[in-house]
Amino acid sequence: MAGKKPRVKIPKSVAAGDIITIKTLISHKMESGQRKDKEGNAIPRDIINHFEAAYNGQVVFSVDIDPAVSANPYIEFATRIDEAGTFTMKWTDDAGEVTEHTQDVSLKG
Amino acid sequence: MNNSRRALLCSTAAAAATAFFGVSGRVLASMEDVDKMIAEFGGGAVVEEAGPLQLTTPEIAENGNSVPVSFVVDSPMTDDEYVVSVMIMASDNPSPDVATFHFTPASGLAKASTRMRLARTQDVVAVAKTNSGQLFKVSNNVKVTIGGCGG
Numbered sequence: 001m002a003g004k005k006p007r008v009k010i011p012k013s014v015a016a017g018d019i020i021t022i023k024t025l026i027s028h029k030m031e032s033g034q035r036k037d038k039e040g041n042a043i044p045r046d047i048i049n050h051f052e053a054a055y056n057g058q059v060v061f062s063v064d065i066d067p068a069v070s071a072n073p074y075i076e077f078a079t080r081i082d083e084a085g086t087f088t089m090k091w092t093d094d095a096g097e098v099t100e101h102t103q104d105v106s107l108k109g
Numbered sequence: 110m111n112n113s114r115r116a117l118l119c120s121t122a123a124a125a126a127t128a129f130f131g132v133s134g135r136v137l138a139s140m141e142d143v144d145k146m147i148a149e150f151g152g153g154a155v156v157e158e159a160g161p162l163q164l165t166t167p168e169i170a171e172n173g174n175s176v177p178v179s180f181v182v183d184s185p186m187t188d189d190e191y192v193v194s195v196m197i198m199a200s201d202n203p204s205p206d207v208a209t210f211h212f213t214p215a216s217g218l219a220k221a222s223t224r225m226r227l228a229r230t231q232d233v234v235a236v237a238k239t240n241s242g243q244l245f246k247v248s249n250n251v252k253v254t255i256g257g258c259g260g
Binding site: 019021032034055058059060061062063064065066067068069070071073074075076077078079080 | 174175176179186199202203204206207208209210211212213215216217218219220221222223224225226227
């Protein structure tokens, strides 16, 4: 699915040892597979089924997502930051397509 | 006249909601399914009520398509003692599973938020599992007023 540009909000300045909250949002219709079209045919399921966030290569948080998560899934989570580094976030959909977003975190001072 | 118009509006909205979730004539999930899932999730361990787990949901959700849900587990999140995963379920949806969140000690804080779909007024259940296998469960009732016709 084209145009799945994620939006990720990470605090700009972080001190070592801080626990920060990260907010993510990605455009996706999250077709549940429960709906039917006008002819009564089931609309096939098409959702983002997995989200994963890694910091400096180590996975810190992940979610197994089921069809009951709303369209344009919003996920908020926390991470403790001990050193400057890079977040890599991955959204995987039913077709196996992965949307990736990386963002650097720099420390205060 | 006015009354029947209102009734028509309501039934249309309800039909639209039913069409969206496709729940008509289908067996919805039940608390038994939820209990089954918890048993699978926790490997049969004893489930304690509440404890350090806090689940936040709205009392009344006007739009069942996007209901905010968040939780936090009071845990030191060290290598010795941390929350492994938290599972969110909706007892009366076509399928009870909503999402399962996995944490590591590097998460720092076992909390997360998302938005979920609710087919109708029902209980939202969260279960947290710690690295030592302890289970904590919280259940919140959410009233869903799809189409504004009361749930």
